[in-house]
Amino acid sequence: MLMLIFGIATVYSVAFNPEHPNIFDFEEKYGKQILWLCVSLFLGLLVFLIDSDIYRKFAFPIYLFVLSLLVLVLFMPPINGARAWIGVGSMGIQPAEFGKIAVSLLLAKYISELSVKQQTIGNVVGAAMILLVPMVLILLQPDAGSFVVFTSFLFVMYREGLTFDPIILAIINSFPGVKMKYTWVGSHFIPILFVAVFLSVITLLLSSVEIDFFFLPFKVSGAMGVIVTLILFAIVALLIIRQFGTKRDRSRGTLIIVLGLILGGGLSFGVGAGFNSLAPHQKVRIELFLGLKEDPNGEDYNRNRAMAAVGSGGLTGKGYNKASVSSVESNHVPESETDFIFCPFAEEWGFLGTIVLIFMYMFMLIRIIVIAERQRAAFNRIYAYCVAMILFYHFAINIGMNIGFAPVIGIPLPFFSYGGSSMMSFSMMMFILLKLDSQRKDVLR
Amino acid sequence: MNFDARKYVIMAFMLLVGGIYSIRLFYMQVVDDTWTLRAQEIAEKRKEITPPRGVIFDRNGKKIVSNRTYYNLMMVEADIKNLDTVAFAKLIGWTREEVRNRFYEIRKGEGTYKNPHTGKTTSNYQKIRKYPFIKELTLEEISRIAPHLENFPGFYEEVTSMRNYPFSNGANILGYLSEVTREEIEQDRFYKPGNNIGRSGIERYYEKELRGVKGIKYVVTSALNNAIESYADGKYDTTARQADPLRLGMDMLIQAYGERLMQNKKGCIVAIEPATGEILAMVSAPSFDPNLLVGKRNISLNYPKLATDKNMPLFPRPLQAEYPPGSIFKLVQSLIGMQEGVIDENSGFPCDKSVVGCHNHPMASNIQAAVQYSCNPYYYAVMRRIIQQNVKKNMFADAEFGLNKWYDYMLSFGLGKSLEADVSGQRPGVIPNSAYYDKWYGHHRWAFSTIRSISIGQGEVKLTPLQMANIAAIIANKGWFYTPHFVKSIGRNGPHPQYKVKHYTKVESKYFPPVIEGMRRVVNEAGGTARMARIDSMIVCGKTGTVQNPHGKDHSVFIAFAPIHKPKIAIAVFVENSGFGGTWAAPIASLMIEKYLRRKIKDKEKEKRILEAKLSNIESSDDEENQNQAD
CATH class of the missing domain: 3.40.710.10 (DD-peptidase/beta-lactamase superfamily)
Structure with a gap:
């Protein structure tokens, strides 16, 4: 298991390096990246030498340390309009990247030490505060990308039962005569919310796009495209349930799928229709936020070029180091070695490359969840979920913005993008997880 | 309360996103080719090399229409730094207003690009591309301007070929060249904006014989429009060929x-x-x-x-x-x-x-x-x-x-x-x-x-x-x-x-x-x-x-x-x-x-x-x- 995760991490790192296939020149970015990889591995080794219990015990001091860094960074000179870096010599680190680890640790500690009766307003607020303080600090930088990533911890809370259900219940029960023990919507509030946001964003992004489904004789646009896709998924899911599910699962699953389809479709349709009925200036504001509209930063330009690069990859790609749109020298796609790293990869390796990449990420994420579920200690499990959700967020948003499914917010692709801080923080995150996993039998909690 | 089942919700969510992305990628990369075309539009430039026009001899082998080298003053707006408009205008012998108007003219003259996917229209003008600021300078003019261009980053010279008549005779029979119109470009794909076409006389009648064969060089270009490398090692490149000379019966x-x-x-x-x-x-x-x-x-x-001359020399x-x-x-x-x-x-x-x-x-x-x-x-x-x-x-x-x-x-x-x-x-x-x-x-x-x-x-x-x-x-x-x-x-x-x-x-x-x-x-x-x-x-x-x-x-x-x-x-x-x-x-x-x-x-x-x-x-x-x- 250890080797597996390690191997995946390495493969990603190696897959990165070919984008800049020259010698090990530390003046160049690929050279630096290898250097960062070495530093990360060294840190990983360090992490491995430290007893896993330390992380739990020192979660709060680490959290405070990172918080202080996040405060400190606000007094640093801005780079690219954001005060996100603390300079160390010629290199800089981003405290926000390490903030993810710190929050993961503290959240795991906080939730794991809660009493059995978890669903109280106080507990939820307590957990939420752990997130909110660094989130506010990050928002001050401002760094929208990292801010969004921090919302991934809500999924962890959801998994651990710390949902906003108590709050919703309190609101509902405050009406006279209503007395409910729990609400389905409240307890599943977070995934429902996120699915809704996801579908809405996609619907909006595709609202002015004509999609040509090869099996349909006509082109559909925006909301209809999403609905058609949802129906496809529903059919596939129903088939799977019919084949593998028990009878009880089947009826319940079918209900959920049909309900989800109706709700999702309705939402998508509603958002599409709602958007079209908005006043022009409101539309523009939303389009600006999503990067749909040409704005001074030229986000549409970036997206357009990134998508052109990805789309031109074809089935098998243009071949290694043959990227013409997204190569660093051509500079058509800005940030092609960091935020838009997916572009050159997709252009060079084509659909076969990207599908393998997605499969590998999926495999890694599921693998982490499997690891999480086999932990005896709640702390370990919660931490593992934090890691899984953070990686998932990065994966989803980064690739999403390369294929026009997510607004352009600058967050790196884990183990892929150039950048010391993200490399180190993701590595440390993984190594801590591996360390915890390797010691899982020692812990009896 | 047992929340273990919720892991399936999370996993399903992940798989859903992964699945949607896979389909989207399949669609973008394999099914839909508009992105490929857009990428070609962006990166693979067909660089056309217009050959010098065919020359014309008289019946005794005297060259009566030939070509001569001229210079264009090019500009790349993104490279222009702290332009001293007064000094620049003085260098090229214009007024400040003329310089300013020329910038405006260039920006506007590039037209717009309509994205077929989003239906949005953006200007084709790009600050990082080169545009001719003044066309057709003579050697004397450019040698007066060029030494000072280093003070004006973003401006540089480029060479072009134009008609030259060693004899000053036969003007309204030989005809003249002028820039192609939009309609002409639409009618004949040979022409690109800025190309010349025979406008009257023999130049017009023998346009196809005189224009020659354009050379096409496929290059991969950067966002700065600089050629980075030749495409497919020049496999699809063709060389420009000047048209065969015309020999007139004219003495x-x-x-x-x-x-x-x-x-x-x-x-x-x-x-x-x-x-x-x-x-x-x-x-x-x-x-x-x-x-x-x-x-x-x-x-x-x-x-x-010439056109308003009462004696109608153009006639x-x-x-x-x-x-x-x-x-x-x-x-x-x-x-x-x-x-x-x-x-x-x-x-x-x-x-x-x-x-x-x-x-x-x-x-x-x-x-x-x-x-x-x-x-x-x-x-x-x-x-x-x-x-x-x-x-x-x-x-x-x-x-x-x-x-x-x-x-x-x-x-x-x-x-x-x-x-x-x-x-x-x-x-x-x-x-x-x-x-x-x-x-x-x-x-x-x-x-x-x-x-x-x-x-x-x-x-x-x-x-x-x-x-x-x-x-x-x-x-x-x-x-x-x-x-x-x-x-x-x-x-x-x-x-x-x-x-x-x-x-x-x-x-x-x-x-x-x-x-x-x-x-x-x-x-x-x-x-x-x-x-x-x-x-x-x-x-x-x-x-x-x-x-x-x-x-x-x-x-x-x-x-x-x-x-x-x-x-x-x-x-x-x-x-x-x-x-x-x-x-x-x-x-x-x-x-x-x-x-x-x-x-x-x-x-x-x-x-x-x-x-x-x-x-x-x-x-x-x-x-x-x-x-x-x-x-």
Whole structure:
């Protein structure tokens, strides 16, 4: 298991390096990246030498340390309009990247030490505060990308039962005569919310796009495209349930799928229709936020070029180091070695490359969840979920913005993008997880 | 409460996203090719290399149209830093406003790109791309500017090729180039904005032959539009190929000489080699230096001046001016009359001045004398016989029949229709037929007496000087002609096939000798009207014309060929508002003939008289001119 995760991490790192296939020149970015990889591995080794219990015990001091860094960074000179870096010599680190680890640790500690009766307003607020303080600090930088990533911890809370259900219940029960023990919507509030946001964003992004489904004789646009896709998924899911599910699962699953389809479709349709009925200036504001509209930063330009690069990859790609749109020298796609790293990869390796990449990420994420579920200690499990959700967020948003499914917010692709801080923080995150996993039998909690 | 089942929700969510992304990627990368096209649009630039235009030689191998290097001042806005507008404007000799307006013009001129996916429109102008700031600078200008360009980052020089005319002759025949219009780009994918196209004359007619083959180099470009590398190692690249040179039948020596002779006069000279139909010279006076219309800058500077000049130097008179031919038309009338059998070589008609005015001369008792004396009443009589052949009982129907018969003869002489020489912009002239007069007078409302002025080349009849010269060539050939044309050969190939087809007139060659004898007498015998066209020890055959002009002095016209046996040159000279044909047009024609056949002029007095003559006040306006154009 250890080797597996390690191997995946390495493969990603190696897959990165070919984008800049020259010698090990530390003046160049690929050279630096290898250097960062070495530093990360060294840190990983360090992490491995430290007893896993330390992380739990020192979660709060680490959290405070990172918080202080996040405060400190606000007094640093801005780079690219954001005060996100603390300079160390010629290199800089981003405290926000390490903030993810710190929050993961503290959240795991906080939730794991809660009493059995978890669903109280106080507990939820307590957990939420752990997130909110660094989130506010990050928002001050401002760094929208990292801010969004921090919302991934809500999924962890959801998994651990710390949902906003108590709050919703309190609101509902405050009406006279209503007395409910729990609400389905409240307890599943977070995934429902996120699915809704996801579908809405996609619907909006595709609202002015004509999609040509090869099996349909006509082109559909925006909301209809999403609905058609949802129906496809529903059919596939129903088939799977019919084949593998028990009878009880089947009826319940079918209900959920049909309900989800109706709700999702309705939402998508509603958002599409709602958007079209908005006043022009409101539309523009939303389009600006999503990067749909040409704005001074030229986000549409970036997206357009990134998508052109990805789309031109074809089935098998243009071949290694043959990227013409997204190569660093051509500079058509800005940030092609960091935020838009997916572009050159997709252009060079084509659909076969990207599908393998997605499969590998999926495999890694599921693998982490499997690891999480086999932990005896709640702390370990919660931490593992934090890691899984953070990686998932990065994966989803980064690739999403390369294929026009997510607004352009600058967050790196884990183990892929150039950048010391993200490399180190993701590595440390993984190594801590591996360390915890390797010691899982020692812990009896 | 057990929340373990929620792991499935999370996993399902992850798989859902992964699945959607996979489908999206499949769609984007494999199914939908618009992104591939967009990527090509962005990164793979077809760099077109426009070759220098084909050069043009004259019949003796002199280069008369070649190419010359010019310089463009390019700019890349993104590289411009702290532009000192005042200093920059001073360097290029503009005002600050002009510099500012030019920036605005460039930005606006690039048009917009419409994204087919989002339907959004963005400007094509990009700060990181290069655009020509000033085009077509000369070496002198660029060498004044270039040393200081290092003070103005974002500006640099680039080389281009443009037309150059070593001789300043033949401007309105050779034509000029100008930038392609949007419509032309849409019609022919060969052209890209900024390319030049032949706008008039030979340049226009032979556009496809002269433009050559563009070289295409596929390069992968960066966002700065710099080529990074050649695409697929240059596998699809083609090299630019300059077009084969055109060789004209034109003799630059007599072309230039003709323009000299015609200085300070209005009119034209057309000389044709009868045996081949090659045009030896085509002079349109007044003319201009073709170098005045080279390049956008020169055109915008000089074209308005030339176009508004009252003497219309841009007007290619030999091709587009339609003049009544006057007495030279009598040659054709004689031929038709004999072919129709209404007269023969020995027919004589009295010089009855009560019908039409004539000058004093002995009575013309045969064709030769009629031509020699250019007797007007004689040709009234001939034309009456041609028109009114008494085939039909009704006089009007008879005239209609006769006129149409006559009209067919005219067509066979290349009159009344465009000759279709290889130059753009030719007028057909006017030869009236029955439909023409029916429109004017009504059906069967006219007969010979109505239309008789056409007998002597006045009235409705109009010819272009090219057609007049062709008549001389036909007579020199005794009844046939090749369509007059400029281009003798294109590279290793001959002229276009249509110029190798002999056109026979409807008059048999046996009827030509009496007319030729008459023409000989015109020049060489006492009593001829063109004694001034005589050349020592060479027999020139010619015919004068004096075209009555209601707006001013008569036009002087003369057509001729020489020598009488195996003619080498057929010529038409038309001098506006100068008087008798024998006084001006005839000596000019003889000088041209002598220059062409002997390369030098013996009779310096004759030459001097012509060169010094200032016949029309070419400064003042001229109604006749305007009327010709209106026709």
